[in-house]
Amino acid sequence: MNWREKLSNITSLNNSLLCVGLDTDVGKIPKFLLETSKNPLFDFNKAIIDATKDLVCAYKLNMAFYETAGKKGNDALEKTIQYIPHNILIVLDGKRNDIGNTAQKYAQSLFDTLKADAITINPYLGKDGVSPFLEYTDKCSFILCRTSNPSAGDFQDLLVSSTPVYQIVAKKIREWDANKNCGAVVGATYPEELKTVRTILGDEIPILIPGIGKQGGDIEKTVRNGANARGEMALINSSREIIFASEQQDFAEQSRKKAEWLRNHINKYR
Amino acid sequence: MNWREKLSNITSLNNSLLCVGLDTDVGKIPKFLLETSKNPLFDFNKAIIDATKDLVCAYKLNMAFYETAGKKGNDALEKTIQYIPHNILIVLDGKRNDIGNTAQKYAQSLFDTLKADAITINPYLGKDGVSPFLEYTDKCSFILCRTSNPSAGDFQDLLVSSTPVYQIVAKKIREWDANKNCGAVVGATYPEELKTVRTILGDEIPILIPGIGKQGGDIEKTVRNGANARGEMALINSSREIIFASEQQDFAEQSRKKAEWLRNHINKYR
Numbered sequence: 460m461n462w463r464e465k466l467s468n469i470t471s472l473n474n475s476l477l478c479v480g481l482d483t484d485v486g487k488i489p490k491f492l493l494e495t496s497k498n499p500l501f502d503f504n505k506a507i508i509d510a511t512k513d514l515v516c517a518y519k520l521n522m523a524f525y526e527t528a529g530k531k532g533n534d535a536l537e538k539t540i541q542y543i544p545h546n547i548l549i550v551l552d553g554k555r556n557d558i559g560n561t562a563q564k565y566a567q568s569l570f571d572t573l574k575a576d577a578i579t580i581n582p583y584l585g586k587d588g589v590s591p592f593l594e595y596t597d598k599c600s601f602i603l604c605r606t607s608n609p610s611a612g613d614f615q616d617l618l619v620s621s622t623p624v625y626q627i628v629a630k631k632i633r634e635w636d637a638n639k640n641c642g643a644v645v646g647a648t649y650p651e652e653l654k655t656v657r658t659i660l661g662d663e664i665p666i667l668i669p670g671i672g673k674q675g676g677d678i679e680k681t682v683r684n685g686a687n688a689r690g691e692m693a694l695i696n697s698s699r700e701i702i703f704a705s706e707q708q709d710f711a712e713q714s715r716k717k718a719e720w721l722r723n724h725i726n727k728y729r
Numbered sequence: 730m731n732w733r734e735k736l737s738n739i740t741s742l743n744n745s746l747l748c749v750g751l752d753t754d755v756g757k758i759p760k761f762l763l764e765t766s767k768n769p770l771f772d773f774n775k776a777i778i779d780a781t782k783d784l785v786c787a788y789k790l791n792m793a794f795y796e797t798a799g800k801k802g803n804d805a806l807e808k809t810i811q812y813i814p815h816n817i818l819i820v821l822d823g824k825r826n827d828i829g830n831t832a833q834k835y836a837q838s839l840f841d842t843l844k845a846d847a848i849t850i851n852p853y854l855g856k857d858g859v860s861p862f863l864e865y866t867d868k869c870s871f872i873l874c875r876t877s878n879p880s881a882g883d884f885q886d887l888l889v890s891s892t893p894v895y896q897i898v899a900k901k902i903r904e905w906d907a908n909k910n911c912g913a914v915v916g917a918t919y920p921e922e923l924k925t926v927r928t929i930l931g932d933e934i935p936i937l938i939p940g941i942g943k944q945g946g947d948i949e950k951t952v953r954n955g956a957n958a959r960g961e962m963a964l965i966n967s968s969r970e971i972i973f974a975s976e977q978q979d980f981a982e983q984s985r986k987k988a989e990w991l992r993n994h995i996n997k998y999r
Contacts (some may be wrong), residue, residue: 482831484834521827521831523825523827523831523832523835523838524834525833526834526835526838526842527834527837527838528841529842530800530803533800533803537818554825554826554827554851555793556824556826556851557791557793557824557826558806558876558877558878558939559878559946561752561791561793561794562793564754564793564794564796564797565793565796565797567797568793568796568797568799572796572797572799579828581824581851581853582853582883583851583852583853583873583874583876583884583885584876584880584881584883584884584886585878585880585881585883585884586880586883587878587879587880587887588878588880600937603853603854604827606854606858606994607828607852608828608829608854608855608857609857610854610855610856610857610858611854611855612855613852613854613855613856613901614852614855614894614897614898615852615855616854617889617897618889618890618895619887619888619889620888624884624887624894625960627884627887628884631883669828674828711954715775
């Protein structure tokens with residue numbers, strides 16, 4: 460199924476713009492899991508997915524947390540992707556980027572081998588570094604635009620004839636959207652920039668929005684500025700605040716409570 | 730051993746600025762290896778390393794080619810890193826980038842788990858996305874500055890008060906070099922930009938230079954513009970032209986010939 464249809468269906472079914480980030484840090488998952496499970500990263504994810512799958516539109520797996528755990532991490536990544544219900548969007552967040560012939564390999568790895576529905580990529584290399592990903596017309600590529608971190612502005616806010624670089628990137632994203640499979644990444648920590656990017660992108664390009672929760676992004680502004688006129692096409696991500704809600708036996712239940720609160724809180728402003 | 734000492738020693742010992750890129754594409758290695766070897770990616774790399782280890786200052790492994798081969802690829806990557814002689818610099822080319830707490834995971838994965846001496850990273854997120862890598866003071870982080878691909882200029886050449894973005898990145902690299910462990914990536918396909926970046930960086934920051942060979946970069950200009958005043962601190966990379974010199978039984982021997990010619994040709998202009 461095309462990513463857009465999948466996102467649209469699950470957004471309606473679960474009445475949700477919430478994307479749960481499975482940033483499964485082996486140093487932060489409940490200690491008892493490390494003692495009782497042979498594959499604690501996967502078992503942790505499985506419990507979180509079981510507890511939240513009726514509340515989300517997407518799961519986002521940040522690849523750094525799996526790579527750093529070596530073979531066991533890659534194994535947990537693959538098993539998790541297989542375990543996520545087929546009607547929920549899977550975003551692999553690797554921020555990959557390279558010249559054309561190499562970008563094509565990353566695209567193959569993420570979409571063909573790992574079966575992602577959507578990915579994140581970095582635009583610094585320009586169009587021919589992005590094109591190999593966009594050739595996968597049934598998949599979505601979220602291109603970094605204005606990131607959520609404190610020094611995002613170092614290069615993204617540089618002014619080019621009065622226009623900040625991130626806005627030029629946003630305009631390029633709209634231009635590159637010929638196959639209707641581009642998305643943008645904009646941090647919730649910068650609500651005004653989010654509003655500007657939504658205006659540039661129009662209503663049909665999705666925005667993946669990290670920065671809610673630990674990073675401090677405001678929920679109301681995020682929804683009002685990031686969603687389109689129909690209150691859709693925003694994937695509002697929370698990772699640590701949801702998945703590490705508790706270190707006790709009831710960790711999954713506590714995650715569900717956080718996710719449910721956030722899903723509903725987001726919906727207030729749609 | 731600190732990366733700088735290692736690079737300096739091997740540059741002298743092998744009288745070489747040549748970095749061989751092990752972009753080991755399973756679709757391009759000799760067919761007979763796929764039939765005779767249980768681990769063709771590793772066996773291919775092993776043969777190339779055996780044939781070229783007295784001619785290079787570094788090997789660069791582009792992670793995309795290993796990731797796309799799944800578990801077998803990751804296994805070949807790890808085995809290759811173990812196999813490379815300890816006095817040769819190992820560059821893991823993944824162009825990773827993320828916000829601080831996640832960048833720290835990538836740094837851990839590349840430097841601690843995979844034992845790279847040097848890596849490539851993408852600067853789009855600004856200083857706090859780069860800092861976790863720079864905390865590894867005995868390792869080198871090559872930051873993308875002006876890439877070798879045709880559309881590199883889409884964002885890297887945007888003018889900010891008459892200064893192109895890639896020059897602003899070069900200035901930041903110099904500023905971020907407090908621990909003497911920054912490097913820059915500049916494509917050989919843009920010799921004038923390479924010259925400008927060398928001037929900005931001074932003599933002690935290394936430049937990793939892809940774009941020789943298939944991509945068409947001129948060797949003389951690359952050496953004259955990219956090396957420092959002592960004819961050092963440039964890692965001139967060639968991948969496909971060397972490692973895929975032949976598909977026959979003598980592929981490693983043919984690779985050696987190409988590598989030897991290139992090493993010597995580079996040295997003419999140092």
